[in-house]
Amino acid sequence: MIYENSTTILSVQGLHASINGTEILKGMDLTVKSGEIHAIMGLNGSGKSTFAKVLAGHSAYEVTAGSVQFEGKNLLELPPEERARAGVFLAFQYPIEIPGVANTQFLRLAYNTVQTQRGREELDPLEFDDFVREKMKLLDMKPDFLDRSVNEGFSGGEKKRNEILQMALLEPKLSILDETDSGLDIDALKIVANGVNQLTNKNNATILVTHYQRLLDYIVPDYVHVMQAGRIVMTGGKELALELETRGYDWISTNKHSIAGEVA
Amino acid sequence: MSEIASNDYLECLLKSWSIKPTESQSWLNQLRSQAIDRVSAQKLPTKRDEEWRFTDISSLTHLPYRPSQSECALQASDIEHLYLNEAENSLVFVDGHYSPELSKIVDQAALVIGNLPEFLSTHSATLECHLGQYATFENNVFSALNTAFLRDAALILVPKNVSVTRPIHLLFIATQQEVTSYPRCLLIGETGSNVTIIEDYVALQDATYITNSVTEISLAANAHARHIRVQRENTHAFHFANCAVSLAHASHYQSASISLGSHISRYNLDVRLLDEAAECIIDGLTLISDRQLADTHTCIDHVKPSGTSHQQHKCIVDDSAHAVFNGKIIVRPHAQRTNSSQSSRNLLLSSAAQIDTKPQLEIFADDVKCAHGATVGQLEQEEIFYLESRGLSELAARNLLTYAFGAEIISRIPVTSLRQQLEQAVLNQTQGK
Numbered sequence: 085m086i087y088e089n090s091t092t093i094l095s096v097q098g099l100h101a102s103i104n105g106t107e108i109l110k111g112m113d114l115t116v117k118s119g120e121i122h123a124i125m126g127l128n129g130s131g132k133s134t135f136a137k138v139l140a141g142h143s144a145y146e147v148t149a150g151s152v153q154f155e156g157k158n159l160l161e162l163p164p165e166e167r168a169r170a171g172v173f174l175a176f177q178y179p180i181e182i183p184g185v186a187n188t189q190f191l192r193l194a195y196n197t198v199q200t201q202r203g204r205e206e207l208d209p210l211e212f213d214d215f216v217r218e219k220m221k222l223l224d225m226k227p228d229f230l231d232r233s234v235n236e237g238f239s240g241g242e243k244k245r246n247e248i249l250q251m252a253l254l255e256p257k258l259s260i261l262d263e264t265d266s267g268l269d270i271d272a273l274k275i276v277a278n279g280v281n282q283l284t285n286k287n288n289a290t291i292l293v294t295h296y297q298r299l300l301d302y303i304v305p306d307y308v309h310v311m312q313a314g315r316i317v318m319t320g321g322k323e324l325a326l327e328l329e330t331r332g333y334d335w336i337s338t339n340k341h342s343i344a345g346e347v348a
Numbered sequence: 349m350s351e352i353a354s355n356d357y358l359e360c361l362l363k364s365w366s367i368k369p370t371e372s373q374s375w376l377n378q379l380r381s382q383a384i385d386r387v388s389a390q391k392l393p394t395k396r397d398e399e400w401r402f403t404d405i406s407s408l409t410h411l412p413y414r415p416s417q418s419e420c421a422l423q424a425s426d427i428e429h430l431y432l433n434e435a436e437n438s439l440v441f442v443d444g445h446y447s448p449e450l451s452k453i454v455d456q457a458a459l460v461i462g463n464l465p466e467f468l469s470t471h472s473a474t475l476e477c478h479l480g481q482y483a484t485f486e487n488n489v490f491s492a493l494n495t496a497f498l499r500d501a502a503l504i505l506v507p508k509n510v511s512v513t514r515p516i517h518l519l520f521i522a523t524q525q526e527v528t529s530y531p532r533c534l535l536i537g538e539t540g541s542n543v544t545i546i547e548d549y550v551a552l553q554d555a556t557y558i559t560n561s562v563t564e565i566s567l568a569a570n571a572h573a574r575h576i577r578v579q580r581e582n583t584h585a586f587h588f589a590n591c592a593v594s595l596a597h598a599s600h601y602q603s604a605s606i607s608l609g610s611h612i613s614r615y616n617l618d619v620r621l622l623d624e625a626a627e628c629i630i631d632g633l634t635l636i637s638d639r640q641l642a643d644t645h646t647c648i649d650h651v652k653p654s655g656t657s658h659q660q661h662k663c664i665v666d667d668s669a670h671a672v673f674n675g676k677i678i679v680r681p682h683a684q685r686t687n688s689s690q691s692s693r694n695l696l697l698s699s700a701a702q703i704d705t706k707p708q709l710e711i712f713a714d715d716v717k718c719a720h721g722a723t724v725g726q727l728e729q730e731e732i733f734y735l736e737s738r739g740l741s742e743l744a745a746r747n748l749l750t751y752a753f754g755a756e757i758i759s760r761i762p763v764t765s766l767r768q769q770l771e772q773a774v775l776n777q778t779q780g781k
Contacts (some may be wrong), residue, residue, distance in 0.1 A: 140733075140737050141733075141736070141737070142733050143729065143733065163736070163742075164736040164737050165736045165739050165740055165741050165742070167735075167737075168736070168737050168738055168739040169739050171656070173737075174737050176734065176737075178442060179734070180731050180735075182732060182733040182748075182749065182752050183752060183756040184751070184752035184753065184754070184755030184756035184757075184758075184759055185748060185751070185752040185755065190738075190748075191746075193740065193748070194735075194738035194739055194740065196401075196737040197738075197739040197740055197744070199738065233752075233756075233759075250738060254738070254739070320597065
């Protein structure tokens, strides 16, 4: 939701980034204020997942120009773990499976690491168990979820719910959900969306990276940005997503005049 | 090594057996003398032998260790930490010799369990049918040596349809320096029986010694056995082990072998699915560092139709250590509808670490399902990034992933206290850096 006088959480200016010498981001600009939900849409290869990973600090991507300020700090000079501790959270498109490590063990380790960095008390296994079970209700998760190995043998929906559970535990300032709707049936999508909606408030912000409009029926964005060839080429309100759904991405190429800001 | 050195070495070993035991059972004397003949006729393997091309054991010729003595100064209190809570029956062998004082046997009524010589007169015919019949020594000098020196042995016979609920612990403790010990195990699972055994090798000293062990397992129709093998010798030890498993109709063998210790270790596991619908699940984990060498050779032989085998072997290798895995799977011409899978996954933690892995499939039937795969690598960047993005440092992420890599095998061991000990061992090693 857009609030008056809200503070800027994220400010991206002229961001360029490459992987293996190939430039993917070619001048990204984006400002996100607290309370807001931004959707970034675009075709495969437009650079939207790269943008998500660059914000989280993936080492395979090299930032060649531009700046990213997160709550006034230079985000680009922080290693990924410090970004996480500072309040940046990336929900992965393809969460990693870690056979041999129980989910509860992993969740508690992540939770306690971040808590300690924020100067708060760690939770012992029993305390954590109560805490996490409460959070799991948000996402309609079965208790056996905790004892299974991290993401191993999880269905697509279970993996995504596990991502949002981590978001609930780590209480980020900025959540970036990378294609969280991919591979979800409609029931799972509703559960995940409901979880996200309960976690958003006027002090945090969310970036939804998605290919389809479907997710936006359930998590209503304040802004919709369209990416093409490594930059945002069009920005609008939630109705822009509907327009894209009916007209397709080709429509953008011929209508760039409506873009707020610069045009290629 | 020269042949002369090798032959001298073996001769020297044989001579060192000054008090050759003679038993009342002529078949056993005969078995031993056949083994002695086979020792004399063979040489120690060298890297020129295909089966030993990665494992150089020439340093053994400098260690013509006499057999260990049967004196034992240990008290139960000295080994309290080695017992496993879950096991009611523990057979304890010190330097290969049975220790009735340290052993605990409660299931004497339901099972045949104890030291082999105690049962030679009462169960002679049965023992003759099994002992030395699976771990053949025709072309295996270590099995031949073990059989030549055969005296004490852990014997477990699970009668027809008997299920032993608690695991049986076979504990082999090394206490003497510069000796060779010859542990031996025989498990006979009769029709429909069910048992779990833990074969556990530990050391209470830090000097060099040699363990040369042989385990034989025979499962009759519908029998189930779980076999957990833990090799945690000290890091100066030489450990040579042969395990041979024979599976009858619809029998089920599940094993997990964990190799942590020894300077040089070699484990040969041979499983033969001799009748239809037999099934085996073979897990292995090698976790070594410094200059350790651990070599695992397995052979799963599908002789009859409709057999199933699933194998997963993992190695975590640090420093200048060297792990070897050779996994042979044979599907004989009549073994149609065999379902077999094998996976060898290996993790290198240092640039000087070395892994040689070789899946070896010999398939002579056409209606079979065989999947195999081998990977050697370092930790995946994506996995590390995932954990970093949750606030873990790169080091913590690497440690957790390395731990997880090993813990996947350990987590399937159904004995809680042992599982915890092994998890701790993996943790110590992975967090040591």
